Amino acid sequence: MPFSVAKILSGVILLLTLCQVSSTIPMQDFSLDRGFGSHLNWTSFDQAIRSSVETRRPIMLLLHQKWCKACRDLMPKFRANRYIEKLSPLFEMVNLIDDEVPKDPKFAPDGSYFPRIFFISPEGEVMTDIYNPEAVDRYFYYYYEADSVARSMLKAVHKFYNVADDDDSTEL
Template sequence: MELSASTHSIRALGGERERVGGWEGPSAVSSSLAKPEKNIAKRGKRIPQTLSRGNTPSPYYFSKLITTYEEALYWARAQNKPLMVIFHLEDCPHSASMKKAFAEDKDIQKVADEDFIILNLVYETTDKHLSPDGQYVPRIIFVDPSMTVRADITGRYSNRMYAYEPSDIKLLLSNMQKAKKLLKTEL
């Protein structure tokens, strides 16, 4: 999905759409306005992806706000990318330290921006597959585009299998690579 800051045009799944007054509809403007500008991402400084609520990195321009698990599943399937669901709390010191480590690691940022749909949740979902070993924060679960929760990709803790600490950032990167590689071999 592409969103151009100058024209507010959206290209989703190959079709041109125009956002007018908060509504989306078929593009009714000239083709010069409907086409997204090239190299916008190279012009400005990219804001690092954090554990901020609902933001997902866009591989094209800037973050698109994804707020629900269902919407994230849709985009993961539509873009054929794995989904990374991050459960956290804003007032949790463990979540805050993980947020900082996640935002500061350039390798994590690159992989997250290019290869994943990210969903940050500060609430639990009703899907029991997203809490196979209980509800705790921070917790990171991977879901492939076929909507299969990747319970095999875990952290290093036996009592909190999907938890990561700031010292585990390289393990998280490795697990992101696993989620990405299996995607290519499975499909």
């Protein structure tokens, strides 16, 4: 059964149209780690809020954007940091990206830059006193080194779990 050139051409055009339409539909990232470490126990923000109340574990909330170079630069450092890996089970770990980032001003106390990391109590309070120990003057919740994240996690552990430390150090 011979095919006419017109039928073949219309089939090719249909196929190209379908490919073009499907390429404009954004791919959904169903992985909760979003490049920050599949070996960590990430959860959704809603689930973290519920679990935090039940378990009394604080939430560590990472806010980032796909377009953000600083966010992409932090990813491999965060993923590979052994201190973050060891401390993460003490937290409800959440990372939100792009349109998931909350618009609530409590998540931007000193601006809407990225990446930002916050620690949230089981009562839902953003702990603004836990911030990047490397921050100077502004952008207190901006992290560019994984060890700084780990030091903030350690400070949060001291605070939330009432861990006494003679010198209140957050040295790793």
